[in-house]
Amino acid sequence: MPQAHRPTIIVGNWKMHKTIAEAKAFIKGLSPQVGNCSANVWLAVPFTAIQASAEEAHGTSIAIGAQNAHDQDEGPFTGEISCRMIKEAGATFVLLGHSERRHGFQESSAWVNKKVLRALQDGLRPIVCIGETLSQHQAGVAHEILDVQLTQSLNNLSDQDLKKVIIAYEPVWAIGTNQTATPQHAQEIHHFCRELIARHWNVAAADKMPILYGGSVKPDNAAALLDQPDIDGLLVGGCSLSLDSFTQIIHCQTSKSLNL
Numbered sequence: 001m002p003q004a005h006r007p008t009i010i011v012g013n014w015k016m017h018k019t020i021a022e023a024k025a026f027i028k029g030l031s032p033q034v035g036n037c038s039a040n041v042w043l044a045v046p047f048t049a050i051q052a053s054a055e056e057a058h059g060t061s062i063a064i065g066a067q068n069a070h071d072q073d074e075g076p077f078t079g080e081i082s083c084r085m086i087k088e089a090g091a092t093f094v095l096l097g098h099s100e101r102r103h104g105f106q107e108s109s110a111w112v113n114k115k116v117l118r119a120l121q122d123g124l125r126p127i128v129c130i131g132e133t134l135s136q137h138q139a140g141v142a143h144e145i146l147d148v149q150l151t152q153s154l155n156n157l158s159d160q161d162l163k164k165v166i167i168a169y170e171p172v173w174a175i176g177t178n179q180t181a182t183p184q185h186a187q188e189i190h191h192f193c194r195e196l197i198a199r200h201w202n203v204a205a206a207d208k209m210p211i212l213y214g215g216s217v218k219p220d221n222a223a224a225l226l227d228q229p230d231i232d233g234l235l236v237g238g239c240s241l242s243l244d245s246f247t248q249i250i251h252c253q254t255s256k257s258l259n260l
């Protein structure tokens, strides 16, 4: 499937790292690096740093987003935060259904679906994370798991909604483990996900949807992953915390960015 019409998006997921001051210093250092970068560079920062990060990134092409949000607009949900709140603070996108939320905080795909619908309603682009665990991977049921996660998380979305959705395939066994999926394996799964979208929704939506890979992305494996035809970008955890490694990743020269 041709991919030239899909943007390349490289997202840093800072997880529970960086204070406001650290976030601002990082973005100040990153800003001069993004001007000549062929990829779109996005940062999913802690809630507390959204506003300061958005202000620091103002005038650059760096987009700032959140790592989670609630499905309700407001209410008695102690410790939670709404899409409207993060949008007002300066977020333009939100990660939803990250495996650390699915497994650490028991977020089901049905709940992720409600969050996706709310994010779209409030004008945020959702990055919907899916991925199989190590035992599911070893049992050979990754396809079935991804089919269920994808169809349930994107249930009831209109064709218009689908145009704003980004998928991130993150095999749980590869997150923070140094065990990156091989580019060939990641490509096979991304292609499978694209076929699922074509089958459950339509071919046009599948063709346009950016599908990112995440899980132990590093400067030395980023280019090979991005060179795969169905890998449209990267979701980078650990290596997005250091300016040096993240800069290397956003500048990795691929045949895609060179238009070969």
Ligand code: PGA
Residues within 6 Å of the ligand: 013, 170, 174, 175, 176, 177, 214, 215, 216, 217, 235, 236, 237, 238, 239
């Ligand atoms: P990692 O994390 O790059 O540290 O494996 C990726 C993620 O959890 O989004």
